[in-house]
Amino acid sequence: MENETIKVGLVMKSLQADFFKVMQQGAEEFVNETGCCELKAVGTATQTEIDKQISLVEQLVDEGVDALVVVPIDSKELVAPVVYAVRNGVTVVNIDIKLDDALLKKDGVEIDFVGPDNFSASYAVGKKLASTLSKGDKVIMMEGLPVAENAQQRKAGFNKAIEEYGLDCVASEPANWETVTAEEVFGRLYMKHPDIKAVFCCNDAMALGVINVLKDAGCKAGEVKVVGFDNDAVMGSYLEDGWMLATADTYASRMGVEGIRHALALLKENVSATGDKSTEFTVIDGK
Template sequence: MKKQIIAVAGLALALAACGKEGGTTAATAPAAQPGEKPALCLVMKSLANEFFQQMQKGAEEHAAKRGDLTLQVVGIQNETDIDNQVAAVEKCVTQQARAIVIAPADSRALIAPLKRAVDAGVKVVNIDVQLDEGAMKSAGIADKVPFVGPDNREGAKQSGLELVKALGKDAEVVILEGNPGAANATQRKQGFEDAIKEGGLKLAGSKTAHWETNEAHTVLGSMLTANQNIKGVLAANDNMALGALKAIEEQGKKGQIKVAAFDNIPAIQPHVKEGTVVATLDQYGAQQAANGIDYAMKMIAGESFSGWQKTEIKLITKDSLQ
């Protein structure tokens, strides 16, 4: 996890030129100066996740292409490392970043630090995982923080319906869920449930594996041992799908149990091509980050945005890859 530690530790160095080090009270973002390159923070989840590695690469390339901003990318050690993500947001504020683009690890736990950011004059753009709307309204920032991201429920439904096609009515399936506190985990579970209901499948179980490959391997292994009738797995991200595939192979059922997933990371594509994964869903993480940066720069320039700014999704199957 050296990469993540370096990313967080390097934040102070990268932003020090943009403002003085603060104490326990957040500094106020400075007014724009003619010709300045404002400092932006991209605060993501685990950089061990290939999806966020792609997001980082795309964001850095987009920032370099724009040439009118300084971008610092911050990651956390794993998908449940919420405390360090909160600390990263606080550091961005203390070091007087002009804007924060964030993919929150939890839809409610990040509200308080992001409110402090907004109160300090920092522009905030929410990407990937939608912040809780009710909590944002209670904090008084719902009209100040736009969500730039995909329709997770619809995307999961599309992926799930491909599993329906592969299995047929009445087949028993299970869901591997993401973090319980993340809105996209809830939305993807709902989308899978929509597909199950529409296609007449039978839901035999639904458990979280916190977006993690190793945990998904353990969780699904136990589920398969307990129920020999499982024919399909709906994994809320590709990392968990990879863990599921390992568990399936270990039990000698490769090809007999099909998987539907979400994210379209490069590591999942060979499994889509061979048909063990019937579908995944591309939500274009790199483009989400680029869009978030563009919105943040417009907000720094004085424009206002709120609500959902919907981004593209695309169903990925064996046919589409070919």
């Protein structure tokens, strides 16, 4: 393959989301600078289009890519198309959201995961928020898409912090990573629980929805503390002015690059997997 251009497909979730816009930009800049491969970056319109993402994976396989770097919307439903890719000779690297290990093993397929420890990152952000509260304070959690492994891990990390600090989680519901959905879900929950002290959000897009509701309700910055996850650029001003207490940066721009690098290394070694690779995260505090 040394004398041929290597073709790599990067399959992401919603390209409307800041996180994946940054991931795509970082990957394309890396490929343009290094000339390491021919990259085709694709994604869905929303965070919940599972069938569309499955078709994107299958389409890239049928187009003859050498490698796929995949961020699955659904950790279980994306296993079948990924197995299809592997059985058609495509090298696959899973990034950001882990595919279901049990289903992969059932199909006899081993795929390396390159991404952050979502549990540890959310626990760290959760502790940052919980430490500012008092035992028994009422809080709400905005969950991600339940079928995604990272949503499950972030929820678990936040729950650990909530339990350790003796907080009272009066409601915990999915808003499927989306700002508009978070506005709808949190708006309803806030009406039922107007005495909450904080909101744990499993991504920044949902945190933005929560903040919009709080502003509309006449709250002042910091009156109800909010944390998120992803360190989306749009949240910078909210961190600075006190609307957001903290978030976790998992370095979206680097994650796609690390996935591509890992895929190229596997192709060079002519192996399907060499082991998972953990990427870093940093808790970003408000100013």
